[in-house]
Amino acid sequence: MSRRPVLLAVAAAASIGFSSVLAAPGLAADGAIHPGVMTYTEGAQCTANFVFRDAVSTYIGQAAHCSGTGQATDTNGCLAESLPLGTQVEIDGASRPGTLVYNSWLAMGEADETDQDACAYNDFALVRIDPADVSRVSPTIPVLGGPNGIDTDGVAEGESVYSYGNSSLRAGISQLSPKEGISLGTTGNGWTHPVYTVTPGIPGDSGSPFVNADGQALGVLSTLSIAPTPLSNNVSDLAKMLAYANAHGAPGVRLLDGSTPDLSIPILRGLLG
Numbered sequence: 001m002s003r004r005p006v007l008l009a010v011a012a013a014a015s016i017g018f019s020s021v022l023a024a025p026g027l028a029a030d031g032a033i034h035p036g037v038m039t040y041t042e043g044a045q046c047t048a049n050f051v052f053r054d055a056v057s058t059y060i061g062q063a064a065h066c067s068g069t070g071q072a073t074d075t076n077g078c079l080a081e082s083l084p085l086g087t088q089v090e091i092d093g094a095s096r097p098g099t100l101v102y103n104s105w106l107a108m109g110e111a112d113e114t115d116q117d118a119c120a121y122n123d124f125a126l127v128r129i130d131p132a133d134v135s136r137v138s139p140t141i142p143v144l145g146g147p148n149g150i151d152t153d154g155v156a157e158g159e160s161v162y163s164y165g166n167s168s169l170r171a172g173i174s175q176l177s178p179k180e181g182i183s184l185g186t187t188g189n190g191w192t193h194p195v196y197t198v199t200p201g202i203p204g205d206s207g208s209p210f211v212n213a214d215g216q217a218l219g220v221l222s223t224l225s226i227a228p229t230p231l232s233n234n235v236s237d238l239a240k241m242l243a244y245a246n247a248h249g250a251p252g253v254r255l256l257d258g259s260t261p262d263l264s265i266p267i268l269r270g271l272l273g
Contacts, residue, residue, distance in 0.1 A: 027051075027256070031138035032093030033060065035147075035209045035258070036164040039127065040090040041067045041100070042083060047165055048091070049209040049220045050147060050238070051139035052126060054252040058134050059126040060091065060098065063207035063220055063236075064105045067125060075223055077105040078119035089127045093136060098127040104241060107248040121191035121234065123222040124241035126250055140258030143178040146215035148261050152239045154186035154193065160213040161195050161235070162263055163221065165205035184232060193219055193235040210235045215261025 037048050039062050046066035052059040065075070067083040074080040082105045088097040104122040113119060129137060141147065141164050155161060163179045181197030195210070208221040219235040238255075245253060 027058070027134065027137045027139065030140075031136045033091060033129065033133060033136045034093070034138040035060075035141045037092040039066065039092070039098075039207070041087060044068075046206045047208040047221070048127075049207050050217055051137060051256045051258075052253050053256055054250075054254070057101075057131075058129045058137055059101070059253065060129060060137075061207065061220065062089070062125050062127060063222060064103045064123045064125045065222070066207055067100060067103060068105065076119050077122055078108045078113050080105055082106050091127065091129070091133075094130065094133045095136075096130040096132055098129050098133075100125060101128045102126040102245055102250040102253075104244060104248075107244070111248055117188040117191045118240075118244065121188050121222060121236045122241055122244055123236045124220060124238075124245060126245065126253065138258070139256035141209055141211070141261075144211065144215070144261060144263060145259045146211050146261030147209070147217035147255065147258055148211075148215040149217070149257065150239050150242070150255055151212045151214075151216040151218045154190055154237065155183040155212055155218060157183060157185040159183045160263075161193075161197070161210055161218060162213075163197060163208050163210045165208045165221070186237075191237050191240055192222070193237065194232050195235055196232050211261065211263075213263060215263060217255055 039046050039048050046062050049061040069081045082103050087100040091098050103125045144162050161181050161183050179197040181195050184194040186193050210218045212218045217238050219238045222236040223234040
């Protein structure tokens with residue numbers, strides 16, 4: 001099946017605590033590889049979310065469906081197919097491709113996962129950054145700053161959320177990359193957070209990082225919902241996805257903190273004039 005240049009999965013309907021770690025020695029304070037850069041997996045375009053590290057390697061996160069081989073409507077990760085681990089992933093700002101080393105869809109298939117909420121919303125992958133490019137890595141989200149640890153409690157309806165998307169469909173208009181919005185609550189037994197943002201996530205934004213009002217990493221842009229809340233986005237919960245990854249093929253991987261978050265920037269007012 002042919003690969004499309006941009007991909008955003010479409011859904012018809014729409015914990016464990018972690019200690020994050022400070023940026024590891026050797027990482028850049030303002031590097032070219034950071035949350036929000038574009039990744040390309042055999043032509044499929046996505047936006048990277050957060051930077052992670054274990055005792056050996058540095059990783060950047062993307063959505064699992066970015067390496068999917070089926071249709072954009074294939075959102076059940078326990079049934080959908082993916083490119084194999086070891087697939088090369090191009091990363092904007094890197095001199096060499098990264099390597100897909102974890103994919104939640106593949107992990108759930110190997111585990112014969114039966115939790116339907118996990119199957120629907122566990123949408124997370126790790127790309128190992130080539131050692132030659134580690135010095136180019138910054139864990140800080142552009143404009144927003146952070147992340148500042150991981151949100152393990154979820155967000156209530158009406159709480160503020162922030163994101164940074166980088167789809168090429170925005171034609172390089174950087175002012176459209178940072179997004180501010182509100183949570184519609186937490187569903188899927190904690191696995192997902194429906195949100196409305198200005199502007200909404202579009203194809204190519206898949207995998208984008210989301211933080212809460214304290215700058216804590218909330219999750220990863222996964223799907224565009226068309227019912228019951230049209231044009232909202234589903235944000236898959238990072239705490240749950242990272243717990244699953246630690247238990248199913250990526251032990252010891254932890255989030256890296258970025259700079260102190262600054263969410264006082266009037267993103268909406270800047271966009272709306």
